[in-house]
Amino acid sequence: RKEVEQDPGPFNVPEGATVAFNCTYSNSASQSFFWYRQDCRKEPKLLMSVYSSGNEDGRFTAQLNRASQYISLLIRDSKLSDSATYLCVVDQAGTALIFGKGTTLSVSS
Amino acid sequence: DAGVIQSPRHEVTEMGQEVTLRCKPISGHNSLFWYRQTMMRGLELLIYFNNNVPIDDSGMPEDRFSAKMPNASFSTLKIQPSEPRDSAVYFCASSWAMGSLKEQYFGPGTRLTVT
Numbered sequence: 001r002k003e004v005e006q007d008p009g010p011f012n013v014p015e016g017a018t019v020a021f022n023c024t025y026s027n028s029a030s031q032s033f034f035w036y037r038q039d040c041r042k043e044p045k046l047l048m049s050v051y052s053s054g055n056e057d058g059r060f061t062a063q064l065n066r067a068s069q070y071i072s073l074l075i076r077d078s079k080l081s082d083s084a085t086y087l088c089v090v091d092q093a094g095t096a097l098i099f100g101k102g103t104t105l106s107v108s109s
Numbered sequence: 110d111a112g113v114i115q116s117p118r119h120e121v122t123e124m125g126q127e128v129t130l131r132c133k134p135i136s137g138h139n140s141l142f143w144y145r146q147t148m149m150r151g152l153e154l155l156i157y158f159n160n161n162v163p164i165d166d167s168g169m170p171e172d173r174f175s176a177k178m179p180n181a182s183f184s185t186l187k188i189q190p191s192e193p194r195d196s197a198v199y200f201c202a203s204s205w206a207m208g209s210l211k212e213q214y215f216g217p218g219t220r221l222t223v224t
Contacts, residue, residue, distance in 0.1 A: 034212075043200055043215035044152065087152070096142075096165060097213065101151035 003027060004100035006088050012106045017078045021103045023071040023088030033064055034089040035073050038102065044087055047073075078107045111135070113216035115201050121222045127189040130219045133182055134203030142213060143176055143186050144200040152200070158184065191223045 006023045013019050025033075033050035048055065050062040050071055061074040071088055088100040114133040122128055134141050142157040156166040158178045166176070173192070178184040188195055198220050202213040 043217055045215065046212045049212075096154050096157060098154075099144075099152040 003092070003098045004088055004090050006100040006103050008101060008103060010104040010106055012108065013078055015078055015080060015107055015109055017107075018074065018076045019078060019105060020075075021073045021086055021088075021105075023073075023100055025069050025071070025088075025090040025098075027090065027092060027098075028066075028069060030069075030090045030092065032091040032097075033062075033071050034097075035060075035062060035071075036087040036089055036099070038085045038087055040084075044099070047086070075105075078105075080107050080109060083107045113201055113203055113214055115199075115216035115219050117219060118217060119220045119222075121224065122191055123224055124192055125190045126223075127187065128191045128195075128221060128223075130186040130188075130199050130201075130221070132184045132186070132201030132216060134184070134201070135214055136182070138203035138205045138214075139181070140204045140206065141178060141184050142202040142204075143184070144202065144215075146198045146200060146218075147196075155186070188221075191221075193223045196221055196223050 003026050011019055035047040036044040037047040038044040048057050048062055050064045052064055054063045059076045063072045083106050085102040085104045087102045089097050092098050116131045140159050143155040144152050146152045155168045156176045157164055161178045174188055176186045198218045200215050200218045202215040204213045
């Protein structure tokens, strides 16, 4: 079983749409969770951390379900500039980070 | 403040040649990570250092790969001899906390092509 699994997409949505990405992880001892964003031919950059109580940053909302070992990212009112690959990231029981392969989002006008 | 610096940005070499990738972490960061990214396998952790000491090198594919961190401001990843299957983008990242529980800052990557 892969440690971090994501639907690769691509997700093709119009501007203004709401889109949700899901991610599952295999290590129940994982303690830290993140979403990173990677633009084409660029390096990954932290988008937001994911907290147990759920957290919001502007148009972005992250949720964590420890019982189901499931993480989600919701993007509201999509912008053209949101087009990128979104990487689900989970720590390996407090040590190294494990990156999912990413979900590609394409927002069109 | 400069981010993580990597060199070269692009490297094209022939099979069998030695390749050395370089990384300068963000000043003050005490953890450094080397990753490899391919379409097939995604982003894979190769090795990471804390306070210049290698902590986990279980991701290093084989003996052809080696990494060093002689001081807090410099690290190298060496491949000798290189093979076509080593073609990938190699990222270096740094953070200021042990165990990757804090944000990692990535360099721009080195795009390696082995022919």
